[in-house]
Amino acid sequence: MGSAFFDEEKARAAGAPAIGSPVLSSKPSRLRHAATVQTAAALLWIPQAGLLAYAVGRTADGGGLRDVLWPAFFVLVLGIAKALLDAAGGQIAFDRARTELGLRRQIAVAALARRSPIDGTRPASGRVASILGEQAELIVPYLSRFLPARFKASAIPPIILICILPISWVAALALFIAMPLIPLFMALIGWRAQAASEKQLAATGSLNAFLLDRLRGLATIRSLDAVGLTATRLRADAEDLKTRTLAVLKIAFLSSAVLELFAALGVAMVAVYVGFSLLGELRFGTWSGKLSLTEGLFILLLAPAFFEPLRELSSVWHDRAAGEAAVKALDSLSDCGMEIVELETAGSAPRTYRFDIEFNDVSFRYDRSRPFALAGFNCLFTEGEHVALAGASGAGKSTLLALIAGLAPPLTGQVLIGGRPVDAGARRAMAWIGQAPHIFAGSLAGNVLLGRHRGILHEALALARLDGVAAAYGKRPLGESGTGLSGGEALRLAIARAAANPDIRIILADEPTAHLDAVTAAEITESLLTLARGRTLIVATHDPRFAARMGRRIAIGTQFLQEAAE
Numbered sequence: 001m002g003s004a005f006f007d008e009e010k011a012r013a014a015g016a017p018a019i020g021s022p023v024l025s026s027k028p029s030r031l032r033h034a035a036t037v038q039t040a041a042a043l044l045w046i047p048q049a050g051l052l053a054y055a056v057g058r059t060a061d062g063g064g065l066r067d068v069l070w071p072a073f074f075v076l077v078l079g080i081a082k083a084l085l086d087a088a089g090g091q092i093a094f095d096r097a098r099t100e101l102g103l104r105r106q107i108a109v110a111a112l113a114r115r116s117p118i119d120g121t122r123p124a125s126g127r128v129a130s131i132l133g134e135q136a137e138l139i140v141p142y143l144s145r146f147l148p149a150r151f152k153a154s155a156i157p158p159i160i161l162i163c164i165l166p167i168s169w170v171a172a173l174a175l176f177i178a179m180p181l182i183p184l185f186m187a188l189i190g191w192r193a194q195a196a197s198e199k200q201l202a203a204t205g206s207l208n209a210f211l212l213d214r215l216r217g218l219a220t221i222r223s224l225d226a227v228g229l230t231a232t233r234l235r236a237d238a239e240d241l242k243t244r245t246l247a248v249l250k251i252a253f254l255s256s257a258v259l260e261l262f263a264a265l266g267v268a269m270v271a272v273y274v275g276f277s278l279l280g281e282l283r284f285g286t287w288s289g290k291l292s293l294t295e296g297l298f299i300l301l302l303a304p305a306f307f308e309p310l311r312e313l314s315s316v317w318h319d320r321a322a323g324e325a326a327v328k329a330l331d332s333l334s335d336c337g338m339e340i341v342e343l344e345t346a347g348s349a350p351r352t353y354r355f356d357i358e359f360n361d362v363s364f365r366y367d368r369s370r371p372f373a374l375a376g377f378n379c380l381f382t383e384g385e386h387v388a389l390a391g392a393s394g395a396g397k398s399t400l401l402a403l404i405a406g407l408a409p410p411l412t413g414q415v416l417i418g419g420r421p422v423d424a425g426a427r428r429a430m431a432w433i434g435q436a437p438h439i440f441a442g443s444l445a446g447n448v449l450l451g452r453h454r455g456i457l458h459e460a461l462a463l464a465r466l467d468g469v470a471a472a473y474g475k476r477p478l479g480e481s482g483t484g485l486s487g488g489e490a491l492r493l494a495i496a497r498a499a500a501n502p503d504i505r506i507i508l509a510d511e512p513t514a515h516l517d518a519v520t521a522a523e524i525t526e527s528l529l530t531l532a533r534g535r536t537l538i539v540a541t542h543d544p545r546f547a548a549r550m551g552r553r554i555a556i557g558t559q560f561l562q563e564a565a566e
């Protein structure tokens, strides 16, 4: 089911990291290219500073216009090259980051699509929407800004140091002393920042999940006068999120303040040394006696550039914490849970043989802590049979239907359809009619056809006895989640959907007449029986009148199976 629209192998081949891989390490070469280009752009400041210092020095020594114009021209050319390189590097990094995000999202969506709808441990929809839509976006600044900034911060300061050292060992020493303090403090802060970001993202996810859940159940909340309580809980959650967001911001401000302090100290030390050297007060620290104006200016121009990459790293430091937390959150969506049966592509061609359904010694339980929902179950449903599954509530009737549909694999034993495990071909021939079918936003006809050809619409509506309702609605859209349709009409819509699919050979119905009045239940029964002519119909039901219309009745018990031919 899930793999029908996403090929994980393809995504991997395109460079997506494996599910659960905590670091974004796939195809790092393009990011390294981007970082190299941006580093080259930043390094162009060194010749620019040299040219500027030379021009000022020559002017001070009484040079003419010629000594200023040529350096000015080259400074301009280098400036243009620097801007172009910087823009190109930024674009490459951004493109790569968006591609990586897309692949990560695809993997998470594919993993979610594989999760069985009967898996109670599936992440809440609100949390999934928050992670996939909002939190995942934090990966882009992490990749496009933090990783290149880290590369620049590790490459540029040493190169500038190498340029300054031959002129003045004191200036180089001042920068060298200030440099390691910054990464040290950043690392200490970053360690706290990631934990804070993870907590903040978790709080965002759970607030979204809570909000979506309560919005869905707004009618229940109002009818049970629980609005106040819900609002109090929502306020508490929002307060919690506020506290966590402020904690993240506090760390972000702290890291900026620490960096600014050390950067300012470093530049100030160099400026004081250069100033006093030029005034002739200090006569040490160079390899060749006195510091000239050109040399002093060159050092002064390079000192802020020495700290610039570290400053940039600090400004994106928070992106790293948030990005890594987002990667973790996205990966958590790919955690293994109960998965639907793998639908092999080989079996995806329409099946032409008999659709007998066979249970061979099938056992199933939802998780280790629960008792078996089905234990050692053996049964054969021959094609075209109409079977009622009876049994006490919780006996395992819905579970049996779910196993036929391949919504989960059996723990032991086999479920075979036409002698083969459930595959795409068998799935295509199945219709599932539950008690509360999902109604999509849109018209009634659109909901019945689900993209199929309109030619079949009239017949499907007539079979489900839904033509009157359809005529009343016309092209008007149905209310959200089918508001405006009665329970019986929603069920008829589900029957019409099945009738609109000509490939249906097996109909699985889970208590279709529950909660309906006797007349509507009888109508639904008739529609289902008409739909099931020449097809297999397996119905889990507590309705004795419906069960009496079936060809066979099977009593399901947790520990036993009793079959009774009618």
Ligand SMILES: Nc1ncnc2c1ncn2[C@@H]1O[C@H](COP(=O)(O)OP(=O)(O)OP(=O)(O)O)[C@@H](O)[C@H]1O
Pocket (backbone or CB within 6 Å): 118, 119, 120, 366, 367, 370, 373, 391, 392, 393, 394, 395, 396, 397, 398, 399, 400, 540
């Ligand atoms: N998604 C689920 N996750 C965990 N346990 C489940 C899940 N669905 C059902 N169960 C448990 O499995 C057992 C069988 O449930 P099942 O829904 O198959 O019974 P049923 O016969 O269809 O019941 P009913 O007639 O009330 O619909 C029950 O103990 C139930 O609590």
